[in-house]
Amino acid sequence: MKLAVVGGGSTYTPELIDGFARLRDALPIHELVLIDPAAERLELVGGLARRIFARQGHGGRITTTSDLDAGVEGADAVLLQLRVGGQAARNEDETWPLECGCIGQETTGAGGLAKALRTVPVVLDIAERVRRTNPDAWIIDFTNPVGIVTRALLQAGHKAVGLCNVAIHLQRKFAGLLDVAPEQVHLDHVGLNHLTWERGVRLGGPDGEDVLPKLIAEHGARIADELHLPASVLDRLGVVPSYYLRYYYAHDEVVTEQRSKPSRAAEVAEIERQLLAMYGDPALDEKPELLSRRGGAFYSEAAVALAGSLLGSGAGSVQVVNTLNNGTLPFLPDDAVIEVPARVDGSGAAPLPVAPLDPLYAGLISHVTAYEDLALEAALRGGRDRVFKALLAHPLVGQVSYADTLTDTLIAHNREHLAWA
Numbered sequence: 001m002k003l004a005v006v007g008g009g010s011t012y013t014p015e016l017i018d019g020f021a022r023l024r025d026a027l028p029i030h031e032l033v034l035i036d037p038a039a040e041r042l043e044l045v046g047g048l049a050r051r052i053f054a055r056q057g058h059g060g061r062i063t064t065t066s067d068l069d070a071g072v073e074g075a076d077a078v079l080l081q082l083r084v085g086g087q088a089a090r091n092e093d094e095t096w097p098l099e100c101g102c103i104g105q106e107t108t109g110a111g112g113l114a115k116a117l118r119t120v121p122v123v124l125d126i127a128e129r130v131r132r133t134n135p136d137a138w139i140i141d142f143t144n145p146v147g148i149v150t151r152a153l154l155q156a157g158h159k160a161v162g163l164c165n166v167a168i169h170l171q172r173k174f175a176g177l178l179d180v181a182p183e184q185v186h187l188d189h190v191g192l193n194h195l196t197w198e199r200g201v202r203l204g205g206p207d208g209e210d211v212l213p214k215l216i217a218e219h220g221a222r223i224a225d226e227l228h229l230p231a232s233v234l235d236r237l238g239v240v241p242s243y244y245l246r247y248y249y250a251h252d253e254v255v256t257e258q259r260s261k262p263s264r265a266a267e268v269a270e271i272e273r274q275l276l277a278m279y280g281d282p283a284l285d286e287k288p289e290l291l292s293r294r295g296g297a298f299y300s301e302a303a304v305a306l307a308g309s310l311l312g313s314g315a316g317s318v319q320v321v322n323t324l325n326n327g328t329l330p331f332l333p334d335d336a337v338i339e340v341p342a343r344v345d346g347s348g349a350a351p352l353p354v355a356p357l358d359p360l361y362a363g364l365i366s367h368v369t370a371y372e373d374l375a376l377e378a379a380l381r382g383g384r385d386r387v388f389k390a391l392l393a394h395p396l397v398g399q400v401s402y403a404d405t406l407t408d409t410l411i412a413h414n415r416e417h418l419a420w421a
Contacts (some may be wrong), residue, residue: 001029001311004075006126007082007143008034008064009041011275012296014287016079017049019300021056027308029060035071042066044279051285072130077138077307080126080149084118085417087272091265092413094258099409100402103247104258106265107144107194109396110406113375113387116148117410118417120379123149127158138310140303141322147193148372150322151337152379161349162322163306164193164339166242168298173226174201177219178211186341188212189320190329190354190361193339194244195368197237197361206318206341206352213238237360247396248364268294309344316345323349331362336369367395382420384411 003020005013013034020029034049036042046064053062065071072078083090093111094104103109123143130137139160141150150162167189175182186208188200201215202208215223216234224231227243229250234240247254271294278288302319309316318341325336328351332338342349357365371393378386384407391403391410415421 001027002031002033002075003029003077003079003307004033004035004072005079005081006035006068006072007080009036009038009045010081010083011041011045011272011279011291011294012081012299013045014048014052014279015291015294015296016081016300016303017052017062018287019304020060021053021058023301023304024058024060027304027311029058032060032062033071033075034062034064035066035068036064037066039066041276044276047282048279048284051282052287055285068126069129069133072137073133075130075134075137076311077140078126078130079140079142079303079307080123081142082119082122082126083143084115084122085414087265087269089115089118089414089417091263091269094263094265096409096413097406098255098259100405101255102402102406103251103254103396104263105247108244108247109394110391110410112145113378113390113394114410114414116145116375117379117387118414119143119145119149120152120376121419124152124156127153127156127160131158138307140306140310142299142303145193146322147337147339148376148379150193151335151372152376154324154337155335155376159348161306161310161344162193162337162339163299163302164320164322165296165299165302166194166196166244167320167339168302170198170240170242172298173223174215177215177222178203186318187320188341188355190340190357191242191338191365192368192372193322193337194242195365196242196339197245198240199355212240216240251396306344310346310348312346316343318342318352319344319349321349323351326351328354329357329362329365331357331366332369336372364395367393371395382418384408387411 042064050062090106093106093114097104097110105111141162146162153160171185175185186202186206200210201212220234221231322339325332325338326334340351342351374390374393378390388407391397
């Protein structure tokens with residue numbers, strides 16, 4: 001089995017490598033190719049990756065290349081984890097929206113739109129080159145904004161599934177609080193990428209006992225603290241929202257916080273600087289503890305499970321992924337991309353049935369889906385007017401004066417990445 005990782009020079013990659021090494025029985029990789037145009041970073045990450053495999057006794061071969069076409073040739077699956085513009089572009093996404101009193105964030109709001117505009121054309125070009133080289137390869141997208149990027153891939157006819165670590169992180173969190181194995185915890189996870197709620201936490205299987213009320217009653221304050229939300233929100237709603245719902249439920253509070261401290265991008269850039277220095281140490285043969293502060297917890301385990309099911313010959317398994325709605329949420333179009341538990345096997349991901357949603361959640365999901373429609377249109381076709389309409393449609397913007405100002409600022413900050421600008 002051959003896997004290729006586009007963006008293999010990312011400081012995330014040792015997390016992925018560690019998972020591949022530990023879980024090799026679930027995903028027996030014979031060849032792993034790390035692909036990245038940043039040769040210096042790629043050399044550091046590739047060296048550590050080989051040492052991790054060697055330490056854990058993995059017999060697979062790890063190679064590195066900046067040649068995309070050569071790297072993906074013959075791959076059974078291609079993982080996408082790229083960041084167009086790097087941390088510098090992320091830092092801008094997280095700062096200029098604050099000038100209008102809007103959230104500065106790299107996956108939602110105005111910053112999220114900027115990232116989508118930069119990313120979608122690049123990802124589609126990569127996917128087309130993968131299809132020319134190996135039309136049977138699966139594309140697993142971990143590149144944000146995952147929902148929009150995955151929809152672009154599927155709309156273009158690619159074999160693609162989107163992946164996010166929010167669900168697996170919460171599953172592991174709840175398992176720890178309940179003192180059970182993670183495999184015993186099944187989430188009623190529903191929504192869009194970075195716009196999800198846990199409506200149930202069942203033990204033993206999808207039809208098992210729902211222990212979410214117990215979790216909220218006994219551990220609500222601890223869960224809420226990690227989400228940076230008041231515990232009363234969990235008590236009143238009876239659900240656990242994802243961390244990203246804070247940008248909607250506490251918008252003004254978050255803007256005030258963001259204006260008072262350095263951006264997350266600045267923090268991550270410093271972490272990356274330290275990580276790359278560590279990766280260059282020839283004695284290092286395991287992922288360093290500092291990597292946990294980089295983000296992406298349990299990404300590797302989710303990626304192994306997804307790739308294993310897509311490339312396996314069995315009945316597959318149930319995993320939370322981003323895939324086509326196809327009637328699962330009846331208030332959304334079939335070609336919307338949703339994030340829900342799905343049965344994953346060699347034919348792809350098929351969402352499991354979802355119980356009807358309260359209007360409190362269905363309304364926001366519909367609103368953000370409409371924004372994603374317009375965002376994808378802007379990413380594919382360009383033009384100031386399309387960018388403006390997408391921003392006006394976003395619930396975190398929604399005012400003409402803000403949308404006008406943010407449109408011009410977005411274009412000014414991203415002109416080098418926008419072919420039409």
